[in-house]
Amino acid sequence: MTDFIQLVLAGAADGAIYGLLALALVLIYRSTHIVNFGQGEMAMFATYLSWSLLDAGVPFWGAFFAAIVIAFFIGIIIHRVLIHPLEGSPELTIVIVTLGIYLFFNSIALWIYSGVPKVYPIPAGVPRQSWEVGGVFIVPYHVTIFAILFGLMMLLFAFFRFTKVGLAMRAAAAQPLSSTLVGISVPMMMMLGWGIAAAAGATAGMLSAPIVVLEPNFMATILIFSFASAVLGGLDSPVGAVLGGFIVGEVSALGGRYIEFIGNDLQIVLAFALIVLVLLFRPAGLLGRPQVVRV
Amino acid sequence: MTVVAAPPLLRVRDVTMRFGGLVALDSVSFDVPAGSITGLIGPNGAGKTTMFNCITGLYRPQSGEVIYKDHDLLRLPPHRIAPLGIARTFQNLALFPTMSVRDNIAVGMHSVTRQGFISHALKLPWALREEREVERRVDEVIDFLGLRDVANLPCAGLPFGTLKRIELARALVSRPTLLLLDEPAGGLNHEEISALGDLIKEIRSRFDVTVLLVEHHMGLVMGISDKVVVLDFGKKIADGTPDEVRRDPDVIQAYLGVDE
Amino acid sequence: MEMVRRIEWRRNWFLIGLVVGVLLYAFSGPLDEVNARTDAPGSGLLSLAGPIGVGLLFFGVVGILTLVAARVLGPIAAKSATNRRLMQGLGAAILLLAFVFLPWYYDIFPYATLYKLTIALQWVMVIIGINLLTGYTGQISLGQGAFFAIGGYTLGIASFHEWSLPWAISLLIAPVITGILGFLVGIPSLRLKGPYLALATLAFAVIVMPIAKRFEEFTGGVQGIAMFGKIKLWDVFADHSDYFWYYLSLAAAVLMLVFVWNIMHGRIGRALIAIRDNEIAASAMGVNVALYKTTVFGIAAAFAGFAGAVNAAVIQFASPDQYSTLVSIRVFVGAVIGGVASVPGAVFGGLFTQFIPDIAADVSKAAADAVQAVILIVFMYAMRGGFAGFVVQTWHYGRRGVQLLRPAASREPATEASAAASAPSPSGSE
C-alpha cells in the first residue's frame, strides 16, 4: 500500500510538470489556434540559459526568474516575427513553421552546449533528504514542484480573472472580431499569450531538468506527455490541461509499474495510446462537447 | 399536371434532425415525383439545406427514412449516394479551390468511373480510355454552360456567379437521375434569375433529370416547379402545385410573418 | 538612389541574390580563416557567409535558367498539349540521364559521393510518399521516419538476425509490412485533421524506437543489428556493390516517382486533391474518402519502408541511433523545401535532405538543423511551394515578360536594364 502511495506521489510530480508544459500549449492554442510543436524545445533552451546563469555564479532563484523573463520575451519575439505574419495561412504552413522552431532551438542548443548531459541542481534551500510519513517517503523537491505549479495557477487565475489585460486576452481569444470593435488589440493579446506560454514552458523545463538530465533532447519526450495532457483537457482549457497532466502522470507511473510490458521505458507508449484514444473517442477532450461540422 | 402524378423517385418519410436542443427538421415527409421539378422553399433557417444534407448522407437524422428507388439513403455513407445517380450543388459553394475549373468538373465524374490506383499508376489501356471519356463529357458540359473561357483557370478567385455555374457543371457531368440544387439563384440579379429558370427547365429536358430545387426566390420557384414543398421552422406546412401553395394561409403567414 | 528604388525587388530577388551570392562567396574565404583562429561556441556563425552565398548563387542561376527557358521554350510548349507533354517527357529524360551517368562525374559537385547520392535517392523515395500523402492528399504525417526505421529493421531481422531469408526477399517484404502498417495507422488518423494529425503521427514516430529497444531479442536493443559484410551480392555485382546500390535506389525512386506522377494525372489524383481541398464535397462526389486516405497512408509507408530497407542494406546496420525522431522531421522539412505538391519537388527534396546538413556542417556540425530550420522558415514566407514552386513561378514570370524595373512615371524606359534583360520588357501590367 505504501508502495502504491509512493507511486502516486511520484506520478503526481511528473504530472505537475506535464501539466505545466500542457498549460503552455493550451495558452497558445487558445490565443492563436496553433499547436506549437516548438514549445518543448523553447522550454529546453530557456532551461539551458538558466544553467548558463547558474554556471556563471548567479544564485538559483535569480537564474530561475531571469530565465522565465527571457523566455517570455523569446515567446513574444517569435510571435511577432514568425507567427503573426502568417495570420490566415493554411494549417500546413503554420505547422511547418513551428517545426522549424523545434529544429532551430534543438540544433542551437546542441551547437552551444554540445550533447553532453549537464547536471541541473534542485533549487537552493530545498532539502535533499526525503521526509518519512507513515512509511511513505515524501520528496521535498516534489513538494516544491507542486507549490510552484499551484502558485503559477493562482497567479494565472488572478491574472485572467481580475486584471484588465487578462480579461482582454480572454475576450480576444473567444471573440476576436467583437474584441477588435471594443478597441482590444487582438495581435497584442496573442503576442502576450505566446510570451506567457513560453514563460510557463520554461518553468516546466527548469523543474524537470533536475529529475531527468539536461541535454538538448530532454524535452522531446516530455512534450509528447504534455500533448497527451493538453489533448485530454480538450486543448483549450487551462484547468483541463493541468488535470490532464496529473492523469497522464498517474497513468504512466502506475502503468509502468503494473503492466509488465510497459516497464520504465515504454511509458511514452501509454501517452501515445491516450492521445489516440482521446482524439478518437472524445475529440473535444474530457471536459468539452463535440459538434457537427456545418456544410 | 401529369408530372406530379408520376411515381415518386424520392420519398422522404418522417425525417427528424436535431442539433442539441434545436429541431432543424421535425418529422418531415414529402415525395419527389420522377421527372418533376420540385421546389423546396421556406424562410431562412427553415431546414432546407439540412434536408439536402440528410438526403446526401452528410448529416445523420435521428429518425425517419429517405427512399430513393429501392435504396434507403439513410443507411448509406455519403460516397455511396452519388453513384446511385444523385448529384447536388451547395448553397455556400463547395468547390476545390486549388484545382482548375476543368478538374473540378471532372471530379463530378468520379462516381460514374471506376479505374483505381493500380490501373492509373500503370496507365493501363482501360484507364486511358476512361480518362478520354471523362474529358469528352467534361468538354460537353463546359460548352453547354459556357465555361470555355475559364476552363483552365484555377477556381479560386473567379466571380461568385461563375463558381455557381461550375458547381452546376460538376453536378451535371455525371448525368444524374436526381439533381439537388441549393439556392442556385443566390447572388444573381433579376435578369440572370429568369435566365436561370429557363436553364433549369432546359437541363431537365435535355438531361432527363428530376430536380429538387431549394430556393429563396419565390418567383423562380413558382415559375418553374411542378410541385412545391414548404418548410417552416423544420416543419412541413404545405405541399402541392405552385397555385395551391400560393393560396395556402399558412404559407402566406410564414412568409409575411417572418421574412419579407 | 532613384534607380535602386525602382528595381522590382520582389520578382527579381534571385538576380540580385546572384550578385550578393557571388560577393559573399568571394569573401567567405578570408572569413573562414578568421573562424579557424577562434573556437568559441558560435564563432562558426561567420562562415555562414559561404553557404548563404552558395545558396543565393544557386537560386540566381536556377532563376536565370528558368527565365531563359520560359522565353525560349515557353512559346513552343504553349502551342499544343502534345508539345507540352513532349517537353515534359524530354525534361524528365534529361534529368534521368543525368542521374544515370552521375556516378562518372559526381565529384564535380562539392560534398557529393556515390554513397551520399545513394542515400539521397532513398530520401527521394520517402519524400515522394510524403508528397502524395501531405502535398496532394493534405494529410500531415510527421511519422514517416518510423516506417523508414521499420523497413530497416525488417531487413535486419528477416535476413540477418532471427531468420535468414535472402536479403532480396526481405527488401520486398519490407514495403509490404510497412504498407500494411501504414494502412492500419491510417485508420485512426481518419478522425484527425491538420495539427492533430501531425501531433498523433509525431507521437507515433517518437514511440517506435523505445518499442524497438524493448524487443531486444529481435532488434538487438540499443546495439541494433549489424550486417557488415553479410550481404552477399550476386557475383556479377560483387565487386561493384556501391554502384549496385546506387542503381537499385535510382530504379526504385524512378518507379515511385512515375507511380505518383501517373496517379496524380487522372481520376485518382483528382479525387486525392479533392480530399485535400474539401473533404465533404469530395465525399458528396462519391469519393470514398476513408479508403483513399488509408490507401495513400499505406502507399507512403510502403515507400518509406522500402527506402529504409535499402538504406539499412547500404549502411549495413540498423540501430536506434540511425532512427531518431529527428529523421521524421528532417524528411518532412526536406519535402517542404523541395516542394510538397510536386513530383520533381521530391527529387530536389531528397537532395536537400542529404546535402543541406553537409553544407551546414561546414559552419558547425551541430548547427546543421538550425540552418535547415532557417531555410524552412524563410521558404514559408518567400516560397511556400518550395523549390519546385519557385521554378514554376519563375517560369510563369518569364512567360509574362521579365521586368527589372518598376514602370516609372517619368524618364526613359528600362534601358539600363543590363544584359539579363535579354527578354523584351513589355508594358507594366500583368
Ligand SMILES: Nc1ncnc2c1ncn2[C@@H]1O[C@H](COP(=O)(O)OP(=O)(O)O)[C@@H](O)[C@H]1O
Ligand atoms: N451543423 C449544424 N449544427 C448546428 N445547427 C445547425 C447545423 N446545420 C444547420 N443547423 C441549424 O438548423 C437550422 C436549419 O438550417 P438550414 O437547414 O441551413 O436552413 P435553410 O437552408 O432552410 O436556410 C438552423 O437553425 C441552423 O442554425
Ligand SMILES: [Mg+2]
Ligand atoms: Mg440553406
